[in-house]
Every structure is written in structure tokens, then in C-alpha cells.
Amino acid sequence: MRIIEIREKPVSLSDPMSNAAINFQEMTASAVAIVVDAGHKGTFTGYGFSSVGRYAQSGLIAERFAPRLKALEEVEGADGGLDPVRGWAAMMANEKPGGDGDRAGAVGVLDMALWDVAAKIEGTPLWRILSERYNEDRHHDLVPVYATGGHYYPDGDLEALREEIRGYTDQGYERIKIKCGQGDLADDCSRIEAALSVLDGDGSRLAVDVNCMCSTSGDTQEMADAYSPYGLSWIEEPGHPHDFELLKALTDYYEGAIATGENLFSMSETYNLLIYGGLRGDRDLIQVDPALSYGMVEYANIVKLSEAGEWPRSQMVPHAGHLLAYHAVAGLSLGAHEIAARPDFILGGLQEDVRVADGHATLSQTPGVGFESHPKLWKVLQTL
Numbered sequence: 003m004r005i006i007e008i009r010e011k012p013v014s015l016s017d018p019m020s021n022a023a024i025n026f027q028e029m030t031a032s033a034v035a036i037v038v039d040a041g042h043k044g045t046f047t048g049y050g051f052s053s054v055g056r057y058a059q060s061g062l063i064a065e066r067f068a069p070r071l072k073a074l075e076e077v078e079g080a081d082g083g084l085d086p087v088r089g090w091a092a093m094m095a096n097e098k099p100g101g102d103g104d105r106a107g108a109v110g111v112l113d114m115a116l117w118d119v120a121a122k123i124e125g126t127p128l129w130r131i132l133s134e135r136y137n138e139d140r141h142h143d144l145v146p147v148y149a150t151g152g153h154y155y156p157d158g159d160l161e162a163l164r165e166e167i168r169g170y171t172d173q174g175y176e177r178i179k180i181k182c183g184q185g186d187l188a189d190d191c192s193r194i195e196a197a198l199s200v201l202d203g204d205g206s207r208l209a210v211d212v213n214c215m216c217s218t219s220g221d222t223q224e225m226a227d228a229y230s231p232y233g234l235s236w237i238e239e240p241g242h243p244h245d246f247e248l249l250k251a252l253t254d255y256y257e258g259a260i261a262t263g264e265n266l267f268s269m270s271e272t273y274n275l276l277i278y279g280g281l282r283g284d285r286d287l288i289q290v291d292p293a294l295s296y297g298m299v300e301y302a303n304i305v306k307l308s309e310a311g312e313w314p315r316s317q318m319v320p321h322a323g324h325l326l327a328y329h330a331v332a333g334l335s336l337g338a339h340e341i342a343a344r345p346d347f348i349l350g351g352l353q354e355d356v357r358v359a360d361g362h363a364t365l366s367q368t369p370g371v372g373f374e375s376h377p378k379l380w381k382v383l384q385t386l
């Protein structure tokens with residue numbers, strides 16, 4: 003069994019939305035396809051599509067990771083299927099430890115395509131393979147989900163925010179996450195109150211993402227004081243991803259849940275977060291994103307590491323709302339899947355055979371990751 007072709011192209015994710023850290027006008031992602039000759043089983047094509055927020059990785063893929071993968075003589079595992087671990091090891095040959103950065107996203111999107119092929123060869127959805135391999139055959143029967151939205155828009159106002167959230171509750175979502183932190187705390191509170199007005203005033207149904215807006219512990223305490231009365235589900239990414247001292251000061255000060263980790267890209271970075279970040283295993287959420295962190299091979303080890311450190315799987319809530327994260331949450335029995343819920347956004351929604359109701363999604367039965375049954379992504383991927 004061997005790889006016979008790898009293609010990549012950058013895709014525009016340009017969108018008028020923004021958060022406290024970046025706008026998305028120039029945002030891109032890598033779309034990849036890997037063609038595998040599986041002998042008598044046939045020829046299969048697996049697809050990958052980058053997570054959102056870190057740009058396409060065309061150069062790294064073309065110069066280093068695709069050639070190493072393609073040079074691999076054999077990708078068959080001991081069970082006769084495709085073993086993504088063999089591909090992962092080939093891609094990471096001659097890469098020094100540390101300095102994960104964009105490299106982790108380049109490997110991650112290719113790893114995604116390898117898992118897509120592996121599941122297609124077996125004729126099964128990816129969540130089932132992950133469940134068998136990494137979760138002793140356990141999986142969610144219904145996948146807990148929450149809707150992400152509530153970004154800033156050039157012509158946005160509080161009524162538009164309320165309207166957007168109403169659209170998500172109408173789609174069957176119970177919990178919603180919105181963006182704050184672009185203005186001052188008074189502006190944040192008016193956004194939170196607008197959102198709560200659509201959520202029966204129930205703070206446990208609302209999470210707030212401030213995208214690293216706090217520079218000092220004083221900033222985090224002011225924020226915590228302002229947000230505390232709302233009883234939010236969680237506050238996300240209070241400060242710089244590597245500022246564990248700031249994070250620990252906040253978890254010492256604020257009783258409510260904190261979520262973070264979407265901008266940490268490896269097992270060793272996650273280890274530092276768990277050891278030095280002051281996170282509490284009974285409430286805080288770890289949002290490391292498998293597609294940005296060297297893919298499922300590394301992410302399965304991250305889940306094991308977290309469990310060993312007494313952060314149960316329920317506290318793992320991967321970032322971004324891409325389809326790989328959906329399979330990870332379903333197959334590894336993780337806490338919840340984030341869904342980019344705006345219907346017109348390219349990464350928005352789930353596979354066509356999945357239904358969302360009462361804050362849960364059904365299991366997709368589409369073989370592989372299911373890109374072929376996600377019309378917006380498939381429109382792009384089929385051009386590869």
C-alpha cells in the first residue's frame with residue numbers, strides 16, 4: 003500500500019468577521035488530497051482541510067512534508083489497513099523537537115487526509131476507527147456540541163448579535179459562544195447581556211472568547227470582576243497562549259471555568275499548560291486543536307497525557323469546529339464539539355447526514371471524515 007499522489011492548494015477563507023486579535027479578510031487554509039494505491043482493495047483519495055485562524059501551509063507542505071510522505075515505501079499497518087502513524091513518523095523525520103508553530107498545522111492537515119483514507123479503506127466513518135484504536139471501542143452515541151459565532155462585523159450591532167444567536171438556538175444549539183474583548187469592558191457587558199436576552203438569561207448557556215486581550219494579571223482580574231455576575235459557562239483565552247503565570251493568577255482569582263489551548267500545538271506545549279497554567283481538572287477546558295497540533299496521531303497522545311494528569315476527557319473541547327474535531331470528540335468521548343454555526347461560512351455546520359437537536363449531534367455514517375457530504379467544503383476539495 004503506497005501513496006501515489008499528494009496535492010495541496012491554498013483556499014481563501016476571506017470573511018468580514020473579526021475577533022479581539024485578528025480579522026479574517028486575508029485568512030487562508032490549505033486543502034489537500036492524498037491518493038493511495040491500496041492494492042486489491044482499490045485506489046482511495048483522502049482529503050484534509052486546515053483549521054481556521056493560522057493560514058495555509060503551502061510552502062512547508064510542498065518543500066518538506068509532502069515529499070517525505072510520498073517517498074514512504076509502505077503505509078500499510080499490521081492490521082492490513084492504512085496506518086497514519088507510519089505517515090506521521092515519515093513526515094517528522096529530521097525535525098528537531100520544539101518550535102512547533104506553523105509546522106504543526108502543515109503536518110496536521112496531511113495527517114487528516116491520511117485518516118480520511120484509512121477510514122475509507124475500512125468503509126467506516128472515522129469516529130469508529132478512533133474509538134477502536136484509542137478509546138476501547140467506546141464513543142458518544144450523541145455528540146455534545148455548542149455553536150460558535152457572535153464575531154464582530156463592520157456594520158454589526160447588538161440587534162444583529164441577538165438575531166444571530168436566535169438563529170443558532172433555532173438550529174438546535176443550547177450553548178453558544180460569542181466574541182468579546184475588542185472594545186472596553188462596558189462594551190463586552192452589553193454584548194453579553196444582549197446574548198443572554200436570547201438565552202433565557204442563563205449564563206451557563208453562554209461562553210465568551212476574548213482571544214488573548216489581557217496583557218496583565220490586573221487586566222484579567224478586572225475582566226473577571228466584570229463577567230462574574232453573569233455566571234458564564236466559561237471565559238476563553240484570557241491572555242497570551244504562553245503566559246502561564248497570567249493564567250495561573252486568573253485561576254487563583256476566578257471561580258468560574260476557563261478554556262484555553264487553541265494556540266498550543268504539541269504534546270510538550272500542552273504539558274507545560276497542564277503543569278504551569280493552574281488549570282483545574284474539575285472545571286477548566288483544554289482546547290488544543292488536533293488539526294493545528296500535528297494531527298490525530300499527536301492529539302491522541304495529548305488526550306492520554308491530559309487523562310494521566312487528571313484532566314478527564316470531558317475537559318477536552320477541541321478548537322475550531324472542523325470535521326476532524328467532530329470525529330475526535332465522537333470517537334474519543336471528549337467534552338464537546340465546537341461548531342462554526344454560521345451557515346454561509348465555508349467551515350460552517352457538519353456533514354449532511356448529521357442532525358443537531360437539544361445541544362447534541364447525531365453520528366455521521368459517511369465513510370472517512372465525510373468531506374463529500376459537506377457541500378461547501380466538497381465544492382473546494384473536489385477541485386483538487
Ligand code: MG
Pocket residue numbers: 211213238239264
Ligand atoms: Mg477561541
